[in-house]
Amino acid sequence: MKKFASLAMALIALTGFASAQTIKIGTIQPLTGAIAVYGKNVTNAVQLAVDEVNAAGGINGKKVELIVEDDSYKPDNTVAAFKKLATKDKVIAIVGALTSNCTLAITSLAQGAQIPLITPTSTNDKVTTAGNYIFQACYKDSFQGKVVANFATSTLKAKNVGILFDNANDYSKGLKTNFEATFTASGGKVSSESYATGDKDFNAQIAKIKASKPDALFLPDYYNAVSLLAKQIRAAGITVPLLGADGWDDAVGTDNADLVGAYYSNHFAKESASSVAKSYMTAYSAKYGNETDALAALGYDATKILLGAIAAADKAGKLTSPGVRDALAATKGSFVTGNISFDANRNTVKSAVIVQIGATDDKKLFTKFVATVNP
């Protein structure tokens, strides 16, 4: 019995020792569902960051293990995924979620459990208000809405903009509010119509917006809703320019000719000159075969930020969740999507880019860089 007990103790010690040799982080992404393209791209980028760190020897010799959970763009699933990562896998920190509504579903949970949560792509203004364990590695919608509104006023010279937004989606609602605030403050007129997530028929709302004779239309939603909207907008005979935001990131993948000529704000343009960005883009294409998109670049940066913070915490002898949190708050560096540091509210101050959608001769869509807007 004694022999068994000591053997058991040795095994437990061994596993305990083994788990001290790997650092577990989690990520929650919409790998299936309406925006699966984003989920897959961001997960690939997060994995790429983890693999690069492990290939370079890990964090002070310890390997990083990435646990991926799928929330299918449904906040209920995000909560379930968070609980699994927190209680079963006992991760030290989490990169996620992707969409604002899913992230907002777990910010108070993460704060309560004191697990650092860094979202690479959720731009909603309310994300970091849950507490000091929540970090936002992208710009906020209040900034993004302003960027697009100013572009509409100064470059497109629009005086009257129609907005078609999803009133069941925090991201869409937040952007609409911010755009409207800036645009009306500079003297423009806004008319808006809403629909619900999952709607496919926008003809009634489009007909109403058409009646207000807009100079441009702002569509703050994700790529597949935007594709349907654009088709129905053009079929209704509306020819004015279309405007969008970072949710349009993979709209070019739809090859929808009705999107040609549209402008949208994003985090990152492929024509970006920095060497960090160029080596990331090459590494991503080499590993996954397709070009990266802006959201994936953000995912890569958020992971690199987190792993850097974990390394700093480990060096300081504080490889715990509070230690990682403090190291995250002190982040300062040059990353793929620009220079990143966190302010007192754990938001980043970053520039946005405006891109325009064009089409090649064989009808494939691509984006071209138009301007950088600094905060």
Next chain:
Amino acid sequence: MDIVSLFFQQLINGLSKGGIYALIALGYTMVYGIIKLINFAHGDILMVGAYIAYFVFAAWGFTPGSIFVAVLFAVAGSVLLGISIEATCYRPMRSAPRINALITAIGVSIFLENFPRLIPAIGPNYRDLTVPKLFETIHIGEVSIDPLKLLTLVVSLVLMTLLILIVDYSKAGKAMRAVSFDMGASALMGISVNRTVSFTFALGSALAGIGGVLYMLNFPLLDTYMGIMPGLKAFVAAVLGGIGSIPGAILGGLRLGIAEALTAGFISSKVMDFVVFGFLILILLLKPSGLLGVHRKEKV
């Protein structure tokens, strides 16, 4: 745009969608009429038709030939599926209490929606299709008419007319009417009840399949759950028009499409579903058998 133009614009939108609702409502109403079963899986036949057409278009692009093949395959696939479901799931239930068949129908629906998600070729993710602009938008005054919507409406009306011709003037149609009136007596008269029921399912599924193709051309974003809402609304339309009545289903479907479009156009899209389903409750309270339904009194 003045109020009249806006009204006409929404009316056209509504009629087009109403045509699709009517096509599906016809399937619900015919099946109910003949075996007193609400076939909850009917909305998913729309989904199957849409996916078949999607695969044809994805492989061959959009040519007159590929459109013909897509519709043909969609109809064939839907009919085969409809008949197989009837033979395997509903026929054995014919002598069982009605609730058993109802639960079976719900089970079939859930199976059709979820099993394809496991097949890699279909998968759980949305698929979109770049439908090329087949026609230029027509402008009459301030109203813009997308010819695709007109085509949808025209196709729906032609199919409905064909269906009425079949039901009212063909021998098979007569058999359908006989079986729906009294199944036992029809069997005694030498009508093959099984064959008639299969034929009914075939007709309903063919309409749903074409409805799926039309729906997909208008709203080219597919996933396996896409048939739920149109199916549910078509069911509402069928009940509203009088379940078991073919003209009722047609009117119910068109009326529903128009009500949706006008509510979304003049009040708000947020109250659209509330108005549509609230109207159903109201009508059923006032006239339980629907607008054109026949209240068959049980003679003892």
